[in-house]
Amino acid sequence: MKKILLLLALTSVAAPAAENPFPDLAEVAADSHAEVANRIEYQNLVLLPAYTVVARHYYLAPNHSWVTYAKQGDRAAHAWHGRRQAVSGRKAGIDLIELWADRDNLTAAALVISEAPVDNQGNHLLAWLELLPTQVRQDRSATLRIMTQALRQGDSARLAALMHVPDDVIHKTAWREALQPCLHAHLPQIRASHPQRRGIKIRMNVDGKKRSITLPLQKDDDGYAFVLDTAAFSQCQNLPL
Numbered sequence: 099m100k101k102i103l104l105l106l107a108l109t110s111v112a113a114p115a116a117e118n119p120f121p122d123l124a125e126v127a128a129d130s131h132a133e134v135a136n137r138i139e140y141q142n143l144v145l146l147p148a149y150t151v152v153a154r155h156y157y158l159a160p161n162h163s164w165v166t167y168a169k170q171g172d173r174a175a176h177a178w179h180g181r182r183q184a185v186s187g188r189k190a191g192i193d194l195i196e197l198w199a200d201r202d203n204l205t206a207a208a209l210v211i212s213e214a215p216v217d218n219q220g221n222h223l224l225a226w227l228e229l230l231p232t233q234v235r236q237d238r239s240a241t242l243r244i245m246t247q248a249l250r251q252g253d254s255a256r257l258a259a260l261m262h263v264p265d266d267v268i269h270k271t272a273w274r275e276a277l278q279p280c281l282h283a284h285l286p287q288i289r290a291s292h293p294q295r296r297g298i299k300i301r302m303n304v305d306g307k308k309r310s311i312t313l314p315l316q317k318d319d320d321g322y323a324f325v326l327d328t329a330a331f332s333q334c335q336n337l338p339l
Contacts, residue, residue, distance in 0.1 A: 119174035123157035138210045138225045149229040158221040171209040
């Protein structure tokens, strides 16, 4: 029986900043403070509409020392040449947020801290959100470049973000064209797979003719995720640069 890999499940592995940026803080599951975590991720990211969350890390911060945490974010972002970016729309009395991105805007991260404590000990909830610019998935050359880089670095989080796409992106021709060099080598696996719930058709050049291929996708509330054999993307490392 073929071993199945759900790429979306890898979003917690291998992030832009490989090292824990806050080693002195206790990392906690988002479920332990679900209401605040939900607000941090969704309400605050309204200020960052050009980004999609790739991976998330939540910490209990014993005090509201925002400057200290932001400097730690500077050090974490330095590993991938990230610099602080302006975030418009912030107001007094709400969660604080900082954004980092590299020069080409191909890798990004955000740091958010809750405005109010989340427990009786006075801890605030600190979130380190690793981001992927949504423009990457809408530009063929950028998609190929980031996908290749993610594969070479073993960065399954970014690869999963490229594979897991919202409804408004998956129907874009550029996104489909960008995937063709990667998927073409895996037509046998694709044809032998069984999409769960529904699939998306893509036109590919097969034996010199344009044919419709149904991609093995699983639909969820956010978009689609690929479900393929563990070896299904091995040839993607040979994508043209």
